Amino acid sequence: MKAKPGKEKSSRTIDKIKRFLKVLGPGFVTGAADDDPTAIAAYTQSGAQFGYKLLWTSLFTIPFMTVVQQMCGKIGAVTGKGLAHVIKEHYSKKVLYGTVILLLIANIINIGADLGAMAATTQLLFKIPFTLLLLIITLGTLAIQIFIPYKNYVKYLKYLTLTLLSYIIVAFLVNQQWSEIALYTFIPHISFTKDYLLSVLAILGTNISPYLFFWQASEEVEEEVGTNKIKSMGEDTPRVTTGNINKLKIDTMVGMIFSNIIVFFICITAASTLGVHGITDIQTPSQAASALLPLAGNLTFLLFTIGIMGSGLLAVPVLAGSSAYAVSENFGWKEGLYLNLKNAYGFYVVIAMATIVGLFVNFLGIMPFQMLVYAAALNAVLAPPLLILIILISNNKKIMGKFK
DSSP: OOOOHHHHHHHHHHHHHHHHHHHOSHHHHHHHHTSOHHHHHHHHHHHHHHTTTTTHHHHHTHHHHHHHHHHHHHHHHHHSSOHHHHHHHHSOHHHHHHHHHHHHHHHHHHHHHHHHHHHHHHHHHSOOOHHHHHHHHHHHHHHHHHHSOHHHHHHHHHHHGGGGGHHHHHHHHSOOOHHHHHHHHHSOOOOOSHHHHHHHHHHHHHHSOHHHHHHHHHHHHHHHHHTTSSSSTTTOOOOOOHHHHHHHHHHHHHHHHHHHHHHHHHHHHHHHHTGGGTOOOOOSHHHHHHHHHHHHOHHHHHHHHHHHHHHHHHHHHHHHHHHHHHHHHHHTOOOOTTSOTTTSHHHHHHHHHHHHHHHHHTTSSOOHHHHHHHHHHHHHHHHHHHHHHHHHHHTOHHHHGGGO
């Protein structure tokens, strides 16, 4: 018996969705990881302080982010090496050491801010001491990175991106001025005041972050090891087809669009709740969540909080992992999440140290939002020269071959 036309159509649709989901990988995870708890604080602050006036940034940064991350992904996919490894081979040691040191400092500060934000937000749901929560969350993220096999680990990261969908739901639970939203999204509103320009820089700083450059390049290589294109990271040159690069481009584009959609909905939620009630000084994500409770109700508060927790669990491994890739490639250590602790001891030690030092950052008496500013300042120093290097590498035929 032939299947009914309706069932056949439904089956084809499901198959298309499955094929599309298989394409999603490092690019999608990278885009989602960009929306970490400290970034959520920056987006919430901008929405609360300026209403819908900064929505244009979520649209206009998509092509910039997409091109940058596609270049990083292509470097990893074509060479079979992480970004630090490629820089080490083709540029001076001063460039490499300076890049890795600044990346480590910025990442550790960001890890600390994210861990602190996650603990403070969890405290809103469960009345457990902050220090105990901080310790549990830190050990939990470390255990996930060190003891879960790479294939399962990647699935875990993909599923965690779904928690960010809570911000889309939240935006529709409160009253929005959609005509005004459309106006400010497509027509940039520029103000030359100090606070406005700082907010624009904070958004750009969180969107164009060096740790994402290193992470995606290395994760593309991890994917090649996982699919048996190469045996190990940094030692083999993979066979890459135009089809592989096209999949990489689609994956990255979807990831960057997804990232900015989340930014968009966080901003309009903050504008329509905190902003309209005059709450414009948001220092932490947990402060934003608690402020939403009396304004928008239990469901909005709960979904916003879940988003913060999920984004932190996604971002901290990415921050620690990108640090480990950079340091391991600098010293020529075995690297990769596909390896176990015994076979990549140095790689996992860097992950552990970056996360633990990040934990102690929370006891320096610095507010998470201040830590975000410090991390963003370091990113601002590191990103421009790195972008120049990435462009030079991407256009070097000796490195990239026909994919330059």
